[in-house]
Amino acid sequence: xxxxTQSSRYLVKRTGEKVFLECVQDMDHENMxxxxxxxxxxxxxxxxxxxxxxKEKGDIPEGYSVSREKKERxxxxxxxxxxxxxxxxxxASISIGFSGANVLTFGAGxxxxxx
Amino acid sequence: xxxxxxxEDQVNVAEGNPLxxxxxxxxxxxxxxxxxxxxxxxGLQFLLKYITxxxxxxxxxxFEAEFNKSQTSFHLKKPSALVSDSALYFCAVRDMxxxxxxxxxxxxxxxxxxx
Numbered sequence: 001x002x003x004x005t006q007s008s009r010y011l012v013k014r015t016g017e018k019v020f021l022e023c024v025q026d027m028d029h030e031n032m033x034x035x036x037x038x039x040x041x042x043x044x045x046x047x048x049x050x051x052x053x054x055k056e057k058g059d060i061p062e063g064y065s066v067s068r069e070k071k072e073r074x075x076x077x078x079x080x081x082x083x084x085x086x087x088x089x090x091x092a093s094i095s096i097g098f099s100g101a102n103v104l105t106f107g108a109g110x111x112x113x114x115x
Numbered sequence: 116x117x118x119x120x121x122x123e124d125q126v127n128v129a130e131g132n133p134l135x136x137x138x139x140x141x142x143x144x145x146x147x148x149x150x151x152x153x154x155x156x157x158g159l160q161f162l163l164k165y166i167t168x169x170x171x172x173x174x175x176x177x178f179e180a181e182f183n184k185s186q187t188s189f190h191l192k193k194p195s196a197l198v199s200d201s202a203l204y205f206c207a208v209r210d211m212x213x214x215x216x217x218x219x220x221x222x223x224x225x226x227x228x229x230x
Contacts, residue, residue: 004158031216040124042205042222043159058217090158094216103149104218106158 003027006091006107013114019078021110023091030096032074033104034058034066037088046089049074050096081114088112117142119189119206121221128196129229136191136224138206147209148189149218150180154202162204165189176200196228 007022025032033048035058045058047066055066063085067075074093078085091107118141128134140146147166151159163174170182180191191204204224210217 033217035220040222042121043220045217045219048217092159096216102216103161103164104159104216106151106160108158109156 004091004093004105004107006089006110008110009108011110011112013081013112015082015114017078017081017114019081019112019114021076021078021089021091021112023074023076023093023107024072025074025093025105026072027093027095027105028071029093029105030071031094032068033092033094034064034074034076035090035092036060037090037109043090046076078112081112083114086112086114117146117208117210117219119148119208119219119221121204121206121224123224124222125225125227127227127229130198131195134193134196134200134226134228136204136206136226138189138191138221140187140189140206140208142208142211144211146189147211148180148182149207149209150174150178150189150191151205151207151220152176152202153205153223159205162191196226198228198230201226201228 004025034046035043044060049055049068065077089110092104094104120139149164150162153159165172165182173179206221207218
């Protein structure tokens, strides 16, 4: 089974801190994603990457950046954390292919609280 | 733009009764539709998908979903609910406007199965 591992399950940070959320997948997937989950809003795409060093903005990229230096690792960076970035962050990966039917595999999530 | 709507924030059902979690979609072209489930403090797990073919799709844990093109719906169903089915359910559609396997998620429906 594909495994997507998010290094931190729970984080508490202070306003203005720089925050790194790490995600690693072990199945050589090309595409990786960072979503944010908030009650009543569902999952919203922050950034995604389709190859090493390649990235695309999602629907809510403001206040975030990403890094993908190796195929298996995709990092989400909050340059200066703010209280409105308190949320659950979900990483996911998927293999590309001719079919659009491939399935996203998610990590367990990282719950970030910004005080 | 591709989108899905989940009109119910919460669905309550008694154990042993049938359950339905509703989802409607809006896409250009043929839809690729998915259902995911999230148990407390966990990431999302894939349940089932519709790509083409039979309108009734069977998935994990006894769930199934019915694709209805005329009503643009993809409702999740189970003949007999279990207390352990209590979770948050997300409908999703693949964004066909990009080649990056992006999924657009609904806002989620919380299913509560009472003993």
